[in-house]
Amino acid sequence: MAKPKVLISDKMDPNAAKIFEERGCDVDVITGETPEQLIARIGEYDGLAIRSSTKVTKEILDAATNLKVIGRAGIGVDNVDIPYASGKGVVVMNTPFGNxxxxxxxxxxxxxxxxxxxxxxxxxxxxxxxxxxxxxxxxxxxxxxxxxxxxxxxxxxxxxxxxxxxxxxxxxxxxxxxxxxxxxxxxxxxxxxxxxxxxxxxxxxxxxxxxxxxxxxxxxxxxxxxxxxxxxxxxxxxxxxxxxxxxxxxxxxxxxxxxxxxxxxxxxxxxxxxxxxTPHLGASTTEAQVNVALQVAEQMADYLVNGGVTNALNMPSLSAEEAPKLRPYMKLAENLGSLVGQLAHGNLTQISIEREGAAAELAGKPLEAAVLAGFMRRYSDSVNMVNAPYLAKERGMDVRSIRHEREGAYNTLLRVTVGTDAGDRSVAGTLFGQDNARLVEIFGIGIEAELAGHMLYIVNEDAPGFIGRIGTLLGESGINIGTFHLGRRDAGGEAVLLLSVDQAIPKNVIDAACKLEGVKTVMALEF
Structure with missing residues (x-):
């Protein structure tokens, strides 16, 4: 079996190349090339190790027909087109703690x-x-x-x-x-x-x-x-x-x-x-540059040789056996974490992830990591399933994973609850069929919705005419509604409206919605 082949395209500590070789990879160190030169060369490599100089664009990714992983020696990955890399099946890693x-x-x-x-x-x-x-x-x-x-x-x-x-x-x-x-x-x-x-x-x-x-x-x-x-x-x-x-x-x-x-x-x-x-020198010490170079080499070699994933920005930590079964649950868990993270305010002290029904039989750690990745994303651009649990622990959050053997109203259920100064805030979701993820409860109110793309969350008084008013506002603002989901505690009480729309909602529309009669809360959500 041929050894994985890695290109180091930016200057970094020479010991990085030694680590690749010691761990079973062939490595070339070729720095200072133009984008055209890199495009001509990249097709033969399984891994690309970079710092900030190399810009990994769509053109380079299109030419990287064998590329499996990009490793950034450092934190920032704005020089990598991560969404496009994800579409190409290329894992993007960084070293978020070396500096x-x-x-x-x-x-x-x-x-x-x-x-x-x-x-x-x-x-x-x-x-x-x-x-x-x-x-x-x-x-x-x-x-x-x-x-x-x-x-x-x-x-x-x-x-x-x-x-x-x-x-x-x-x-x-x-x-x-x-x-x-x-x-x-x-x-x-x-x-x-x-x-x-x-x-x-x-x-x-x-x-x-x-x-x-x-x-x-x-x-x-x-x-x-x-x-x-x-x-x-x-x-x-x-x-x-x-x-x-x-x-x-x-x-x-x-x-x-x-x-x-x-x-x-x-x-x-x-x-x-x-x-x-000073000109952005925070990470500019010999020790830091050595640390991140060695770390990225270790992470990339582990992935290429053994399939281990560390500090990946676009890939969950899953084994090949677990992935097919867990994948739809991972998406549900991440969206529930993101939802409660976007909606909950105040002093966030603890988060609990509860599993019941079929979900109780699954591995808890990957689901816990997926929830934390969604929850922490609004606070950190580089959060992922691998580093989210570490970041939560570092912040002193009390993370609880609870498995229930009881049977509930749904065959499978995930519930995410965040403790705040104002009390607990909880959301829950399920799977319909094998992979159709749905929100089924938000802050104690039953509501069925798919969490995706641009969404608008509104809490209002349950009264006649409100749906018409919000529909008119969005229509006059040129915003098309994709899906429309309603829930309420009781007739005439507090109601929840969750809309998916075709575009990001401008602030002036949010402000106008806040002024509608009966409205208590309006928030734009992103998934």
């Missing part, structure tokens, strides 16, 4: 640079000015550090800050009180963090929920004299507002390793007093 220490240390380094104005002092000293009396820094000892995001990187920053004798407060919807105690930090809401923190560091992915999390309004609520560090993602901070508040002196200093638009060559922040920036 954690490096990024955390960069945030601490920038915090010190801000506290002691090191870049400005260095520049003037080297010009021969000796500005000894021109700089007055601040100590970090005894100061309060506010973490926005207390996951893998944020928790490392917290441990380093505690070692510096700082006080640490954190805002993170996934952080439980128990996990906060374990880390030695205080869990607070965002408003409290802004009012108390002397330094703020951000450690969250860029999602619809976190975009512009430090808006102008929130920046204005920060403690006067605060210093802000962002080594996470561009787009988390309103950069124009940050400049204005630096100019006014309300914010004493800011350090960015990331920008909303990169490469950042003409940012309005450039030249602003007390502003420091």
């Amino acid at each position: 954690s220490i490096t990024t955390a240390e960069h945030a601490i380094a920038l915090m010190f640079a801000l506290a002691r104005q090191i870049p400005e002092a260095n520049e003037l000293t080297q010009k021969g000015e000796w500005p000894k009396n021109g700089f007055m820094g601040v100590e970090v000892t005894g100061k309060t550090l506010g973490l926005i995001g207390a996951g893998n990187i944020g928790s490392i920053v917290a441990s380093r800050a505690l070692g510096l004798r700082m006080k640490v407060v954190a805002y993170d919807p996934f952080l439980t009180e128990e996990r906060a105690v374990e880390l030695g930090i205080e869990k607070v809401d965002l408003e409290t963090l802004l009012s108390r923190a002397d330094f703020i560091t951000l450690h969250t992915p860029l999602t619809d929920q976190t975009r512009n999390i430090l808006s102008r309004e929130r920046l204005e609520k920060t403690k006067k004299g605060v210093r802000i560090v962002n080594c996470a993602r561009g787009g988390l901070i309103d950069e124009a507002a940050l400049k204005d508040l630096l100019d006014s002196g309300h914010i004493a200093g800011a350090a960015l390793d990331v920008f909303a638009v990169e490469p950042a060559k003409d940012s309005p922040l450039f030249g602003t007093k007390n502003f420091i920036c």
